[in-house]
Amino acid sequence: MAIVDGVIEVNELCKSYGRTTALDSLSFVVKPGQVTGFLGPNGAGKSTTMRIVLGLDRQASGIAEVGGRRYASVSRPLREVGALLDAGSAHPGRSAFSHLHCLARSNGIGRGRVSEVIEQVGIAGVANKRVGGFSLGMRQRLGIAAALLGDPATFLFDEPVNGLDPEGIRWIRELMRSLAAQGRTVLVSSHLMSEMALTADHVLIIGRGKLIMESSMDALARRFARDVFVRSPRARDLADLLSKAGAKATLLPGDALEVSGIDAPKIAGLAAGHRLPVHELTPRSASLEDAYLQMTRESAEYLAPKADVR
Numbered sequence: 001m002a003i004v005d006g007v008i009e010v011n012e013l014c015k016s017y018g019r020t021t022a023l024d025s026l027s028f029v030v031k032p033g034q035v036t037g038f039l040g041p042n043g044a045g046k047s048t049t050m051r052i053v054l055g056l057d058r059q060a061s062g063i064a065e066v067g068g069r070r071y072a073s074v075s076r077p078l079r080e081v082g083a084l085l086d087a088g089s090a091h092p093g094r095s096a097f098s099h100l101h102c103l104a105r106s107n108g109i110g111r112g113r114v115s116e117v118i119e120q121v122g123i124a125g126v127a128n129k130r131v132g133g134f135s136l137g138m139r140q141r142l143g144i145a146a147a148l149l150g151d152p153a154t155f156l157f158d159e160p161v162n163g164l165d166p167e168g169i170r171w172i173r174e175l176m177r178s179l180a181a182q183g184r185t186v187l188v189s190s191h192l193m194s195e196m197a198l199t200a201d202h203v204l205i206i207g208r209g210k211l212i213m214e215s216s217m218d219a220l221a222r223r224f225a226r227d228v229f230v231r232s233p234r235a236r237d238l239a240d241l242l243s244k245a246g247a248k249a250t251l252l253p254g255d256a257l258e259v260s261g262i263d264a265p266k267i268a269g270l271a272a273g274h275r276l277p278v279h280e281l282t283p284r285s286a287s288l289e290d291a292y293l294q295m296t297r298e299s300a301e302y303l304a305p306k307a308d309v310r
């Protein structure tokens with residue numbers, strides 16, 4: 001790996017386009033060894049942040065660094081950071097191989113590595129074909145091949161699953177997870193919590209250029225844990241026991257209980273301690289997507305009017 005420490009650090013970043021505030025004192029740190037989801041509704045400032053980190057846009061104030069340095073000051077950038085921002089950026093008249101070879105040469109990377117990444121992303125069969133004829137999925141894989149070329153410690157992926165088929169989506173998810181497992185820093189943007197729930201270990205949620213919340217995915221799921229559904233042939237006895245332990249237990253038809261204020265392992269422990277049989281114990285959480293929509297609702301740039309359901 002080119003550099004060991006691929007931490008991304010953004011501090012008090014501000015950026016406006018005319019009267020539009022894109023980033024408003026945005027600060028966060030992205031650590032290596034995990035996939036960090038960068039979540040926010042359309043217009044939240046995800047792409048702007050990534051462009052600034054990559055030196056493609058300039059902030060009004062604040063700091064954006066990778067591995068403790070400004071990206072623009074790095075002489076062979078592909079060896080430090082791999083990025084997928086715009087799948088359509090390769091010249092349509094070029095072949096995939098010549099596009100990658102050109103990029104490799106300008107970063108002091110050999111031809112052998114070009115063939116290696118072409119294999120890795122699964123485009124060997126079309127490597128000599130013109131990029132102009134590529135499907136979105138193929139262009140996306142080509143963009144990822146470019147990101148992998150310099151074997152960097154840090155990766156930035158802007159909405160990488162957009163427009164991909166299920167196979168391509170699964171492939172990108174697994175690639176990101178394996179890059180993180182190798183100890184690299186992976187920042188991936190999305191506007192869908194459901195997508196991040198499947199990929200990310202950690203999430204940064206932004207809205208209108210501000211950090212709304214930062215959390216591990218596990219803690220987020222726990223925070224929105226709702227209650228535990230329990231089924232027992234002695235539901236009434238179990239409800240009494242749980243109430244005495246300070247939980248709220250509501251009897252439901254079919255020997256079932258809805259329990260809150262106590263977690264599933266504790267319910268199991270209490271039931272076992274009093275020899276009460278349990279046939280089902282299911283923790284239920286509010287949908288993370290709903291929680292996310294609630295959190296970002298005020299910061300969404302465009303809100304659809306509520307559907308008129310009759």
Ligand SMILES: Nc1ncnc2c1ncn2[C@@H]1O[C@H](COP(=O)(O)OP(=O)(O)OP(=O)(O)O)[C@@H](O)[C@H]1O
Nearest residue numbers: 017020022040041042043044045046047048049191
């Ligand atoms: N080049 C530009 N010129 C003018 N306004 C811009 C430009 N780029 C971004 N903006 C504005 O800055 C804000 C942040 O946009 P940005 O593209 O960073 O958001 P995003 O979270 O990536 O959203 P999306 O998911 O829609 O790409 C938006 O209000 C957007 O309209």
